[in-house]
Amino acid sequence: MKLKYSIATIILLATQTCVFAQKVNVKKAFKQAAAQTKLMLQEVEKAVDAAKPELISPRTLDNGKLKLVASRDWTSGFFPGVLWYLDEYYKTDEWKAAARKFTTLIEKEKTNGTTHDMGFKVFCSVGNAFRLTGSAHDKAVIIEAAKTLATRFNPKTGVILSWDHSRDKWVNPVIIDNMMNLELLFEATKLTGDSSFHKIAVSHANTTMKNHFRPDFSSYHVIDYDPNTGAVLKKNTHQGYSHESAWARGQAWGLYGYTMCYRYTKNPIYLKQADSIAKFIFDHPNMPKDLVPYWDFNAPQIPNEPRDASAAAVMASGLYELSRYSNQGSDYYEKANQILKSLSTDYIAPIGTAKGFILLHSTGSKPSNSEVDVPLNYADYYYLEALLRYKNYKR
Ligand code: GLY
Numbered sequence: 001m002k003l004k005y006s007i008a009t010i011i012l013l014a015t016q017t018c019v020f021a022q023k024v025n026v027k028k029a030f031k032q033a034a035a036q037t038k039l040m041l042q043e044v045e046k047a048v049d050a051a052k053p054e055l056i057s058p059r060t061l062d063n064g065k066l067k068l069v070a071s072r073d074w075t076s077g078f079f080p081g082v083l084w085y086l087d088e089y090y091k092t093d094e095w096k097a098a099a100r101k102f103t104t105l106i107e108k109e110k111t112n113g114t115t116h117d118m119g120f121k122v123f124c125s126v127g128n129a130f131r132l133t134g135s136a137h138d139k140a141v142i143i144e145a146a147k148t149l150a151t152r153f154n155p156k157t158g159v160i161l162s163w164d165h166s167r168d169k170w171v172n173p174v175i176i177d178n179m180m181n182l183e184l185l186f187e188a189t190k191l192t193g194d195s196s197f198h199k200i201a202v203s204h205a206n207t208t209m210k211n212h213f214r215p216d217f218s219s220y221h222v223i224d225y226d227p228n229t230g231a232v233l234k235k236n237t238h239q240g241y242s243h244e245s246a247w248a249r250g251q252a253w254g255l256y257g258y259t260m261c262y263r264y265t266k267n268p269i270y271l272k273q274a275d276s277i278a279k280f281i282f283d284h285p286n287m288p289k290d291l292v293p294y295w296d297f298n299a300p301q302i303p304n305e306p307r308d309a310s311a312a313a314v315m316a317s318g319l320y321e322l323s324r325y326s327n328q329g330s331d332y333y334e335k336a337n338q339i340l341k342s343l344s345t346d347y348i349a350p351i352g353t354a355k356g357f358i359l360l361h362s363t364g365s366k367p368s369n370s371e372v373d374v375p376l377n378y379a380d381y382y383y384l385e386a387l388l389r390y391k392n393y394k395r
Contacts, residue, residue: 024337026391032358038356040079041098041356043356044066048068054071055069056068056105057069057073057078057105058356058357058377059075059078061374061375071106071108071121072114074115075376075377075378076105076106076121077106077122077126078381080124080129081124081125083102084125084128084129085128085381085384087099088128088388089384089391099129109145110141111144113148113149116152116178119149119183119184120378123142123145123181123183126138127183127184127187130142139191146185146188153200156227156230157207157227158203158206158230159174159203159225161173162175162177162178170234170236172226172233173222173223173224174208174212175238176208176254177250178204178208179204179254179256180253180257182257185198185201186201186261205261207230209269209273213254216280218251218280218297219254221238221250224236237367239366245296245298245299246298248311249295249308249314251281251297251311251315252310255278255319255322256317258271258274259271260321262274263325278326281315288307290346291335291338291339292307292309292311293307293308293311294306294307295307295308295311295363295366295372306366307347307361309343309347309360309362309383310359310378311362312339313379313380313382313385313386314378315336315339316382317386317389319335320333320336320386329395333393340383343383347360357375357376359383361373364376
């Protein structure tokens with residue numbers, strides 16, 4: 001038989017395919033993440049204070065000091081989530097035990113109805129626990145958490161109330177971040193057969209689509225609603241540069257959120273929304289070449305502004321999922337790879353530093369001068385999620 005291609009060409013093509021497939025070095029990235037997280041477990045033990053037993057989960061570094069938060073903090077579920085992702089990758093009893101230990105400390109949030117952050121807290125921790133272990137106990141926690149979150153839905157506004165605080169500024173504030181909490185509700189319907197959770201999530205997604213977005217598909221951070229009529233009272237920011245600017249993490253929450261809504265509903269309007277958000281983000285002239293955005297696309301001193309690695313990690317993870325649904329899939333896949341390549345080479349903490357955080361260079365809230373250019377537990381969480389999505393990628 002005569003071969004169409006020479007052996008040398010076949011070897012060259014195979015090598016190139018292999019190089020392409022290994023563009024992101026997952027093994028190396030997880031090795032760094034595991035080494036850092038082992039250090040973090042030691043640092044947490046040292047930082048735990050008997051006088052403040054409620055402080056249990058590492059969030060960031062404050063002037064180089066490890067900051068632990070209580071389970072009620074919106075970020076409390078990310079460290080347990082990091083541990084579950086390490087367990088998913090390595091499948092060892094050690095990671096599982098650590099993940100379970102920190103998850104157990106968050107569970108009580110299932111009845112805390114004072115915030116919308118239930119998804120971040122309970123789904124990133126207990127949600128992953130259930131996905132990986134199938135435990136009936138975790139399932140019950142997820143369902144109770146969804147019931148509690150549902151109490152914040154107002155049929156007159158059609159949305160879940162985000163914050164109980166800041167009443168001096170807003171009557172009924174709803175933030176774009178809230179899209180991320182819908183996953184818990186969609187999942188609760190799948191687990192119970194009770195469609196009311198799913199319906200609330202759809203109402204929230206539709207109302208947010210109507211009121212949070214500008215014609216160019218960038219989003220406002222905070223929309224204030226009249227709780228009795230549903231009328232929009234204000235379109236503002238809280239963590240962005242200005243009311244009319246595009247706060248980077250907010251754009252990332254929207255991209256990830258509408259992609260996830262499409263997963264559960266298969267409604268093409270959500271796919272279109274996610275495509276349009278992606279277009280805004282990646283066509284933006286202020287998006288740097290390495291695809292790790294500045295903290296706000298309209299920050300005034302670009303390029304001399306801090307980056308937000310957390311926004312990049314959320315975008316990468318969302319893009320891997322969106323690339324499986326969208327006509328622009330291969331472009332999104334390449335962009336997600338570029339983000340992961342950047343994060344895993346230029347934004348990782350050298351092993352043994354940063355008290356065990358995995359990534360450096362995130363920005364929490366620049367306007368409050370809070371958590372600027374620091375590690376943040378949610379950057380680490382979505383980075384590992386994106387690495388796993390890359391590793392397990394199937395179109
Ligand atoms: N959910 C708050 C933030 O993204 O900073």
